[in-house]
Amino acid sequence: MYKRLLNRLLISHRNYSYSRSIIDIIKTGQIGETISVQGWIKSLRKQKEVTFIDINDGSTPTNLQIVLTQKSDSKISVGSSISTSGVLKQSPKGQNEVSAENMVLIGECDLAKGYPFAPRKQYEPEYIREHLHFRPRTRKFASLLRLRHAANISIHNYLDEKGYFNIHTPIMTSNDCEGAGEIFKVLPDNEKLLKSMAKENQASELVYFDTKAYLTVSGQLHLEAAAQALNKVYCFGPTFRAENSKSRFHLSEFYMLELEQAFLSNLDDLLIIVEDLIKSVTSNLLQKYSDDIGMCTQNKVSHKWIDKPFIKISYKEALNILSNKLNKTVKGDIVKEHELALTEYFDQVPVFVINWPKNQKPFYMKEIDNENVAAFDLLAPQIGEIAGGSLREDNYDKLKSRLANNNSQLDWYLDLRRFGCVPTGGFGLGFERFLQFVLGIDTVRDSIPFPRWPHNCKL
Amino acid sequence: MYKRLLNRLLISHRNYSYSRSIIDIIKTGQIGETISVQGWIKSLRKQKEVTFIDINDGSTPTNLQIVLTQKSDSKISVGSSISTSGVLKQSPKGQNEVSAENMVLIGECDLAKGYPFAPRKQYEPEYIREHLHFRPRTRKFASLLRLRHAANISIHNYLDEKGYFNIHTPIMTSNDCEGAGEIFKVLPDNEKLLKSMAKENQASELVYFDTKAYLTVSGQLHLEAAAQALNKVYCFGPTFRAENSKSRFHLSEFYMLELEQAFLSNLDDLLIIVEDLIKSVTSNLLQKYSDDIGMCTQNKVSHKWIDKPFIKISYKEALNILSNKLNKTVKGDIVKEHELALTEYFDQVPVFVINWPKNQKPFYMKEIDNENVAAFDLLAPQIGEIAGGSLREDNYDKLKSRLANNNSQLDWYLDLRRFGCVPTGGFGLGFERFLQFVLGIDTVRDSIPFPRWPHNCKL
Numbered sequence: 078m079y080k081r082l083l084n085r086l087l088i089s090h091r092n093y094s095y096s097r098s099i100i101d102i103i104k105t106g107q108i109g110e111t112i113s114v115q116g117w118i119k120s121l122r123k124q125k126e127v128t129f130i131d132i133n134d135g136s137t138p139t140n141l142q143i144v145l146t147q148k149s150d151s152k153i154s155v156g157s158s159i160s161t162s163g164v165l166k167q168s169p170k171g172q173n174e175v176s177a178e179n180m181v182l183i184g185e186c187d188l189a190k191g192y193p194f195a196p197r198k199q200y201e202p203e204y205i206r207e208h209l210h211f212r213p214r215t216r217k218f219a220s221l222l223r224l225r226h227a228a229n230i231s232i233h234n235y236l237d238e239k240g241y242f243n244i245h246t247p248i249m250t251s252n253d254c255e256g257a258g259e260i261f262k263v264l265p266d267n268e269k270l271l272k273s274m275a276k277e278n279q280a281s282e283l284v285y286f287d288t289k290a291y292l293t294v295s296g297q298l299h300l301e302a303a304a305q306a307l308n309k310v311y312c313f314g315p316t317f318r319a320e321n322s323k324s325r326f327h328l329s330e331f332y333m334l335e336l337e338q339a340f341l342s343n344l345d346d347l348l349i350i351v352e353d354l355i356k357s358v359t360s361n362l363l364q365k366y367s368d369d370i371g372m373c374t375q376n377k378v379s380h381k382w383i384d385k386p387f388i389k390i391s392y393k394e395a396l397n398i399l400s401n402k403l404n405k406t407v408k409g410d411i412v413k414e415h416e417l418a419l420t421e422y423f424d425q426v427p428v429f430v431i432n433w434p435k436n437q438k439p440f441y442m443k444e445i446d447n448e449n450v451a452a453f454d455l456l457a458p459q460i461g462e463i464a465g466g467s468l469r470e471d472n473y474d475k476l477k478s479r480l481a482n483n484n485s486q487l488d489w490y491l492d493l494r495r496f497g498c499v500p501t502g503g504f505g506l507g508f509e510r511f512l513q514f515v516l517g518i519d520t521v522r523d524s525i526p527f528p529r530w531p532h533n534c535k536l
Numbered sequence: 537m538y539k540r541l542l543n544r545l546l547i548s549h550r551n552y553s554y555s556r557s558i559i560d561i562i563k564t565g566q567i568g569e570t571i572s573v574q575g576w577i578k579s580l581r582k583q584k585e586v587t588f589i590d591i592n593d594g595s596t597p598t599n600l601q602i603v604l605t606q607k608s609d610s611k612i613s614v615g616s617s618i619s620t621s622g623v624l625k626q627s628p629k630g631q632n633e634v635s636a637e638n639m640v641l642i643g644e645c646d647l648a649k650g651y652p653f654a655p656r657k658q659y660e661p662e663y664i665r666e667h668l669h670f671r672p673r674t675r676k677f678a679s680l681l682r683l684r685h686a687a688n689i690s691i692h693n694y695l696d697e698k699g700y701f702n703i704h705t706p707i708m709t710s711n712d713c714e715g716a717g718e719i720f721k722v723l724p725d726n727e728k729l730l731k732s733m734a735k736e737n738q739a740s741e742l743v744y745f746d747t748k749a750y751l752t753v754s755g756q757l758h759l760e761a762a763a764q765a766l767n768k769v770y771c772f773g774p775t776f777r778a779e780n781s782k783s784r785f786h787l788s789e790f791y792m793l794e795l796e797q798a799f800l801s802n803l804d805d806l807l808i809i810v811e812d813l814i815k816s817v818t819s820n821l822l823q824k825y826s827d828d829i830g831m832c833t834q835n836k837v838s839h840k841w842i843d844k845p846f847i848k849i850s851y852k853e854a855l856n857i858l859s860n861k862l863n864k865t866v867k868g869d870i871v872k873e874h875e876l877a878l879t880e881y882f883d884q885v886p887v888f889v890i891n892w893p894k895n896q897k898p899f900y901m902k903e904i905d906n907e908n909v910a911a912f913d914l915l916a917p918q919i920g921e922i923a924g925g926s927l928r929e930d931n932y933d934k935l936k937s938r939l940a941n942n943n944s945q946l947d948w949y950l951d952l953r954r955f956g957c958v959p960t961g962g963f964g965l966g967f968e969r970f971l972q973f974v975l976g977i978d979t980v981r982d983s984i985p986f987p988r989w990p991h992n993c994k995l
Contacts, residue, residue, distance in 0.1 A: 096799065098699060098767070100699070115799045115958070117765070117956050118956075134767050134799075135701075135765055135766035135767035135768070135798070136699060136767060136768075156955060157956050158956045158957065158958045160799075183957070183958050183959075184930075184953075184955070184956045184957035184958055185955075185956070186955045186956040187954075190954060190955075191954075192954075192955045192956075209761075209948075210761040210948040210949075210951060210952065211761075211765075211951075211955070213761065213762045213764070213765035213766055214764070214765040214956075219765055219766060222701060222703065222762065222766060223701055223766070225702075225704070226696075226701040226702045226703070229692075229702055229704075230692050230693070230696050230702065233688075233689050233692055234689070234693070237685075237689050240557060240559070240595060242594075242681060242682055242685040243684075243685045243688055243689065244681065244685070245684070245688075245774070245791060245984065245985055245986075246985070246986065247789065247985075247986040247988065247993075247995070248707065248751075248774045248776075248789055249720075249776075249788070249789050249988055249993060250986075250993070250995065251993045251994065251995065252995060253725075258725075258726050258728075258729075259724075259726070260724070260725050260726070261708075261722045261723065261724055261725065262722070262723060262724070262725035263720045263721070263722055263751065264720065265718075265719070265720055265721070265778035266712075266717075266719050266720065266748075266750060266778070267717050267718070267719070267778060269717075270717070270778065270780060273780065274780055274990065285778065285788075285990060285991075286788075286988070286990070286991060286992065286993035287991045287992075287993075288993055289725075290993050291725060292707075292708075292722065298995075299985070299986060299995060302668075302669040302670075302672065302995070303672045303681065303985065305672070305673070306576070306594055306670075306672035306673040306678055307594035307672055307678060307681060307682070308557070308593050308594035308595060309594070309595075314773065314774065315704070315707045315773065315774070317707075319724035319725070319726060319729065319744065321729060321732065321733055329708070329744075330706065330707055330708050332704060340555065340593075340619075340642075471643075489668075489669040489995055490669075492669060492670075493669065494643075495649060495650075495651075496615060496643070496644075496646070496649075496651045496670070497576050497577075497615045497616050497617045497643045497644070497645040497651075497673075498617065498642070498643035499574070499617045499642050499643055500642075525704065526703055526704055526705070526706075526758070526762065527704075527705065527706040527709075527758060529706065529708055529745070531733065531744060531745070532744075532745060532746045533745065533746075534706075534708060534709070534710045534745035534746075534747055534749050535948075536706070536709065536710065536711060536757075536758060536761070536948055
C-alpha cells in the first residue's frame with residue numbers, strides 16, 4: 078500500500094519541451110531545424126508581405142531576427158513579449174534568423190499606457206534610472222547586469238581555486254568599527270514587539286539585541302578572526318555608508334570584496350594578490366563576454382593596462398610627482414584630483430601608493446616606523462582609488478595603544494593578538510568602482526541594479 | 537627619464553618562497569623532499585628524545601604531524617602558531633609526517649591568560665558559541681566554514697552553468713514587502729547629519745532617503761523586475777527578520793537563495809529545478825569535501841535521499857496523511873510537528889507540498905482556482921520547511937485586487953504586469969536550513985559564522 082502510494086506521488090520527470098534560449102540557438106542551432114523561441118520584441122519593421130522582428134530573451138545581448146510571413150497581431154509592438162516557432166535559416170547577411178508562420182503575443186506593451194521607453198529612441202542614463210524596474214530591459218544595462226554577474230562569479234572562482242574560503246561576515250554588527258560616524262543603525266520597526274521585549278528604562282535601539290546594532294562598514298575585523306584559523310579567507314557582500322555624498326563614486330549601499338590572509342608579513346605579497354586578481358577577472362570578462370563588453374563600453378574603453386605591470390610608488394614619491402606635475406607643493410591628503418593626476422602621469426596604468434602616514438590610516442594598520450604604516454591604496458585610471466589594504470598590527474601593546482578610548486567593544490579583536498596570533502594582511506576592493514573602471518561607467522549609480530544614495534531608495 | 541622612472545617603480549614579481557599549505561602537501565608532497573610549513577598546534581606529545589606535534593593550517597581538516605628531534609621551545613603549546621621545515625617522511629601508519637630539527641614559535645597561546653579551549657577537552661556548542669571570535673579554531677566548526685563556502689560557490693556555479701544571472705537585490709529597501717511587521721528599519725546613527733539633511737518637520741527616519749528604509753525580507757519582487765528582462769535570475773544574500781524567536785531554526789540575519797524564471801507557467805517545472813539544485817549541490821559536497829563532511833557530521837547523517845525522487849503531494853493529501861498518522865483531524869496550518877511527521881511518513885525523503893489555500897500564502901502567488909494557489913513548500917527530514925515558491929500572479933487585475941490597501945509603494949510591481957509581462961515562477965531556499973539538513977546541524981546558530989538572534993549580536 079505504502080509503496081503504491083509512493084509511486085503514485087513521485088514527481089514524473091517528464092521531458093518538458095522548453096523553448097531554446099537565444100544564446101543556445103546562436104551557439105548550437107543547425108540551419109534547417111525547427112525551433113521554438115520566446116522573448117521580448119526589441120524592434121519591428123512591417124513590410125507588405127513580411128514583418129521583421131528582432132527579439133531578445135536576456136540570455137545574450139544579441140537579438141534574434143524573426144521573419145514573419147503571416148499578418149502579425151496588431152497588438153504586437155516593441156517591448157511586448159512573444160512566443161514563436163519556425164525554421165532556422167541564414168539571413169542574406171549570414172546571421173541566423175527564424176522563418177516563422179505565426180507568433181503568439183504573451184504580454185502587450187502599450188506606450189500609450191505609460192511605458193517609458195519608445196522605440197528607436199536613445200535615453201540618458203538619468204532618465205532610464207528614473208524607471209529602475211524597467212532598467213534591465215534597456216540593452217546597455219542588461220549587458221551591465223550580465224557582466225556584473227560574470228565578474229562576481231569570476232571573483233569567487235578565482236579565490237576558490239587559490240584556496241580562499243568565503244566567510245559571510247555579519248551585516249548587522251554591534252561594532253561601529255572606526256567610529257567614523259558614517260554608519261546606519263538598525264532596530265525593529267514594531268513598537269509592540271519592542272515593548273514586549275524591553276527591559277526597564279531600556280532605550281528602544283538597545284531592546285532587540287541588548288546592544289545598539291549597526292550596518293557593517295567593513296567585514297575586515299570579523300574576517301581576521303576567521304583568518305587566524307582558516308588562513309586564507311574573504312568576504313564579498315553589501316557594505317553601507319550613511320554619508321551625505323552625491324558624488325559619482327559614492328553609494329549608501331555598495332559591494333566590497335575583502336580578503337584576509339594569515340602568515341603574510343610582506344606588503345609586496347599583498348600587492349601581487351591584488352594585481353593578479355584584478356587582471357585575471359578582467360581577462361576572463363574580456364575573453365568570455367566580449368559581446369556584452371562591446372555593448373556596455375561601446376568599444377570606447379581601453380584595457381591596455383592589463384598587459385602592463387602596475388606601478389608602485391611610495392606616498393612620499395607620490396607627493397613629489399604631484400608637486401612637479403601640478404606646479405605647486407602637494408602635501409597631506411591625496412584627493413581625487415591627485416589620484417587621477419597620478420594615473421595620468423603613469424600613462425593610464427593603475428598605481429599602488431604604499432607606505433602611508435600613520436595619521437591618515439585606521440588604527441589596525443601595521444607600523445613600519447613611528448610615522449608610517451605598511452598600507453596601500455590602488456588608484457585606477459579615470460576612477461581613482463578602487464582598493465586599499467595593509468598589513469595588520471599584530472603587536473598587542475601597539476594595537477591597544479592605538480585603539481581610541483580603550484574601546485572595550487573591540488576586546489575580542491585585541492584577543493586575536495594574544496592567542497596563537499600570526500601576521501596577517503588584507504585589502505578591500507570596491508566592486509562597483511572596479512566595474513566603473515573596467516567598463517568605463519561614468520557614475521556608480523549605473524553599476525548596480527538598485528542604487529541607494531541620499532534621498533534615493535527606490536523600490 | 538620617464539621610462540627609467542617607470543622601470544624603477546615597477547613591482548618586481550619575484551618568486552616569493554611561500555610555505556606550502558597542508559592540503560597541498562597531502563596531495564602533491566613527495567617523500568624525501570624538504571618542505572616548509574606553518575600552522576597552529578592542535579596536539580602535542582613530548583617524549584624523551586622527540587616531540588610529536590600535530591599542526592593544522594586551515595586548508596583541510598587533516599592535521600600534519602611534525603616530529604621534532606630537537607628540544608622544543610617551552611612556550612610552544614596547543615593553540616600556538618608555529619613555522620617549521622623538514623623532510624617529508626612516511627609514518628609507521630603510512631601517513632605523511634615532517635621530520636623537523638627546529639620549530640619557530642610565531643604566537644604563544646597561554647591557557648592561563650584566558651584562552652577558552654584547553655587541549656584534549658570536548659566542549660558543547662553553546663560554550664564554543666560564547667567565544668565566537670575563536671570558534672573557527674575548533675575542528676568541527678572549521679569544517680562547517682569550509683563546507684559553507686563550498687556549498688555557496690557550488691550554488692553559484694550550478695546556476696551560472698544553467699544560464700542564470702546573479703542579481704544583487706537591495707538590502708535597504710523602501711518596500712516593507714508583505715507588511716508582516718517582522719522587519720528592521722534603518723536610519724543614520726548621526727544626529728548632526730540628520731539635522732543637516734532634514735526638511736521641515738520631517739520625522740528622523742524619513743530624512744536620509746526621503747522615505748522609511750527597511751532591511752530586506754526577500755529579494756523576490758526586485759528579482760521579478762530583472763526576470764522580466766534577463767529571464768533566468770537569482771539572488772543569494774543576507775535576509776532579515778525582526779522576530780522574537782529563539783527556535784533552533786530562526787535567525788534575525790540569514791542567507792537565502794532566491795530564483796526567478798520567466799516563461800515558466802507550470803509548477804512542476806519549478807519543482808524540477810529545486811530538486812536538481814539541491815541534489816547537485818549536495819552531491820558535489822559529498823564527493824569533493826568528504827573529509828569535512830565526515831568531521832562535521834561525525835558520519836551520523838544519512839544522505840540516502842539523494843538517490844530517491846522527492847515526494848510530491850497536495851496540501852489536501854498532506855492533511856489526510858497527517859490526520860491518519862496522528863489519529864486526529866488536522867486542518868489549517870501545517871506546523872513544524874506536521875512537517876516532520878510528513879517526512880517521517882515518507883521514509884526520510886524530502887516532500888513537496890503543493891497547491892496551498894490562498895489565504896495561507898502571500899498576495900503574489902498565482903491562483904489555480906478561487907481557493908488555491910500554485911505554490912509549494914519543500915519539507916526536509918528532521919528540519920521541516922527549507923524552501924518555498926510559487927508561480928506568480930501575472931494577471932494585473934487579480935494581483936491588484938489582492939494587494940492590501942492599494943499599497944501604492946508597489947505600483948512598480950504592478951507595472952511589471954502591464955508592459956510585456958510573461959509568466960514567471962520562483963522560490964526561496966533557506967541556506968542555513970539547507971546546511972542543517974545536509975550536515976545534521978542541530979541549531980541554525982551553528983551553521984553561520986556570526987549568528988544574530990534576539991538579545992545576541994556579538995562582535
